[in-house]
Amino acid sequence: MVRRIVALSLIFTSLIAAPAPAVAAAPATFVDLAAVDPTILHDIRYAQAHNFVGRRIRGYLEPRCLLTRRAASALKTAQAALRPRGYTLKVYDCYRPQRAVNDFAAWAGNAADNRMKREFYPRVAKSTLFADGYLAHRSGHSRGSTVDLTLVRLPAAAEPRYVPGQPLVPCYAPYGRRFRDNSIDMGTGYDCFDPLAATLDPRVTGARRANRLLLRDAMTAAGFSNYSHEWWHYTLDGEPYRSTYFDFPVARPLPAG
Template sequence: MTIWIDIVKSILTALVSLALISSAAAQSLPGGFVYLRDIDPTIIQDIRYATSNNFVGKPLNGYAAGECVVKRDVGLRLKAVQQELAAQNLSLKMFDCYRPVRASLDMVAWAQNGRETVAERRYNPKIPKTELFRLGYIASRSQHSTGAALDLTLVDLKADNSARIDPARAYADCTGPVEARAPEGSVDMGTGYDCTDLKGHTAARSITPEQRAWRNRLVAAMARQGFVNYSKEWWHFSLPGAGGAAYDFPIQPRRN
């Protein structure tokens, strides 16, 4: 009887070990990538390309989960930024982090499909979408795919950030007043996220002093950790030297 008990225990131990190994394998990411939640779970995430709330109007290929995936060094620097902001009752909010190459190809197909809907025009009210690549707003080979680029904003933790987008509502375009634009649960940077317009340029002159102050605050906080802003997008930052080869692994749900 004792022999059978020992055999059963050995089998159970082996099964538990196999389950743990399988779980770890499912969580493994290539190239030094990590889930940002494993570095700092306090950073707010709204990964827009995993949803229909983006300029393409559907989840992009490769976004099987709304998770921010970053290179470890990038994640540690974001954690440092977040710690500085937390003392000011502010938080980072991530819109996009690592982006699979297949998602960028989805953007290429969208730009060339010959259609422009009212919802799409909210994001690019003045520029035909076929021109977005030439003008540098979208790239078929994105730094995001190397792990070197991020899209983000600031959240005032003292404010009411509860408003959610209503798909049935006709919102103003991304350059409109904040109360008329689609809600993003963040501070007013002068435009919405992914707004392909001169007003979305970081140093745009057509924004209010308060909006400029928020942009400057974000740029300064990120710069203290080595991040560089892209001049045509107030939300886009990259970390020089953090990139390398482009990756195309899909973003999968994170397992605890």
């Protein structure tokens, strides 16, 4: 009897500790950023092959930036401050369904798949990506108010096309050597799993540091906070869904709740 009570207690404890299942429908407060501010550029990396996995990620049916309306409106505020200075925002990732986060976890568990290592994590072991803070089993992106983005100087140059199988260059290589995505020089490329990607890494100096601070200042003024390990990662202060993780696909129309 004692063993049965202990076993039941352990089961109950595990159920309490387990995270709530992700919500499969979008609330009415989610919007498409393009409808809020069509001047913000898009390069949704997980809807294509140019990312650290090397293929389209589960849940990204279309290359769209979906966000809570408050986050999208705050981005519009940041954009309005940057455009008179000759810059535009460009988003890489916005809302991220839980199924995509699970896809990352499955990929991380496959030690044999390192096809994109040379560009995205040359100096970091794939087995430590979670411990190092580059990946998480629950992502703030799934709450709908976190965005990955950069700055592009106006007028925006044409977006270079990534061709699967092309030679890869480390994401921390000099600006003229690494993959050019028409953004200004931030010291590393996007999704560079390397200490140099930390926003205030002391080795990033001069114009590259100034560019990171330009982005940070504009985003902070609009109500976002930066994740210190990644210069591109920002979350809206006081986000509306602080403990809710969604799992509807990135597509239009949004699945209604």
